[in-house]
Amino acid sequence: MSNPAPVARTPAGDLRGTRETHRGRPLAVFRGVPYAEPPTGPLRFASPRPPRPWPGMRDATRYAPAFVQSGNPDSAEDALYANVWTPATTGRRPVLVYLHGGGWHVGAGSVPTFDGAKPAARGDIVVINFNYRLGAFGWGLHEDLADPDTGHCANWGLQDQLALLRWVRENAACFGGDPDAVTLCGTSAGGSSARHLAVLPEARGLFSRLITLSAPSTRAPACALTPEDATAVYEALAKECGTTVTGLRETPAARVHRAWLDFFAAPPTLRAVTSGREYRGPVRDGRTVPAYTEDLPVPAVPVMSVHNHTEGSFFTDPLSPSFPPAPPAPTDDAELLAAVHDVLLKCAARVPDGLADACVRAYRQAAADDGLPDDPRTLWTEVWGDALFRHGIVRAAERHAREGSTPQYVMEFAHPVRPPHYGTPHDATSKFLFGTHGHPLNAAQFGDSPRERLLSDTFADLVTSFVRGTAPSSPHAPAWPVFAPQEPTTMVLGGPGTARLAHTPKLRQLRFWDGPGARSQR
Structure with a gap:
């Protein structure tokens, strides 16, 4: 008797995944599921938009590319996709949303280490991971890049993470998940990002538990640029690329990425800015990031800290x-x-x-x-x-x-x-x-x-x-x-x-x- 591929019917369209097992326990797996429009062209440095509906049945059997990063020639800007492991597309199971680490400049949900099969099967839960914008495209600030609709001009990767949580709220039930029982979990840079999301008013009600694994403080100068330094960096990138700051939206992604890497290639003491010395994570913009991690309020949800x-x-x-x-x-x-x-x-x-x-x-x-x-x-x-x-x-x-x-x-x-x-x-x-x-x-x-x-x-x-x-x-x-x-x-x-x-x-x-x-x- 045939065992047809699993199907999830989401508000944006139908998805066909794969049937897999972990230690004999069945799973339905959906890879490369869009949770936002591709952040390309005019949407580069813009707040994420909901995914556009698609006609017919969409194949969800392969991972999407990782977001633009060094060491991965297949990485791309069109990378805002999620991956879902679920025991079944029916029912109402708790959901674990995982934010990968990588210093805010590398990593992806497709990395084999983050395969969600084990916790999904062993715990009878839905596991979701995803990609978000990295490096110059995800973690900076410049007022010339303000989104005309939202006014946001910083921390596009954090905005992606918030968009994913909204997507989970609207779509969890389509994968057998309970949108009222979502736990946010992240490692390293992902854990710090999760800590910031835990106190954002826009994220209230989108998850009810928090797990942070080896999450560093986001304080500048070690792990973030100051707003002033971020502004200077984007102006330097524009000059290097022969354009304006707004013109960076039209510059080839590989060139922007290369200019970003070159800017921070020198030892910290020889750089033109004094912050972002080890990592370039969330910039304190007063909106998406009102304060550094250790200055944020204590989370109002149960926490596991590792x-x-x-x-x-x-x-x-x-x-x-x-x-x-x-x-x-x-x-x-x-x-x-x-x-x-x-x-x-x-x-x-x-x-x-x-x-x-x-x-x-x-x-x-x-x-x-x-x-x-x-x-x-x-x-x-x-x-x-x-x-x-x-x-x-x-x-x-x-x-x-x-x-x-x-x-x-x-x-x-x-x-x-x-x-x-x-x-x-x-x-x-x-x-x-x-x-x-x-x-x-x-x-x-x-x-x-x-x-x-x-x-x-x-x-x-x-x-x-x-x-x-x-x-x-x-x-x-x-x-x-x-x-x-x-x-x-x-x-x-x-x-x-x-x-x-x-x-x-x-x-x-x-x-x-x-x-x-x-x-x-x-």
């Missing part, structure tokens, strides 16, 4: 697929001091005299107090990960515990990667949430033994139970209480055993970033 044990090892492991590649690791105290100084320069235009030395001393003392390694590579890795990720994440969780009115669950993901890689690097979580640690792209680093498979099952259980509206739980983990900083309420996933509760590890080294000298860097 960070990794050694966020920095993603950037200090020469074998890790980081971009740019890791610099040589320091081997003695003089090289360590210089390496820490370079990390501090990611967070500020100038490093006060003596601050790098104070940072090294503080981390050495914390390592001695906690019985942790204090070799140059380890200390450099810890400083890097804490400066850009862990300090802001942990302090935000503590603030939510003090000020928030909704439950919050805090996790440290601690599963070590395989040698010669080391630590638990930034973005390790996505491989285990989606069960793609064994994919050929990931297996050499993350492993695919019974231990890794159990860890992935546990992580998927914790996330999908939270998506289903309960406290996160798994048969393989202890009961997970709401986060209370003074109690052992942090779920440590991986490391010795599969899961355990503990006080948040390595708090001593975070104290350096609370001091007046370090605060001036952030």
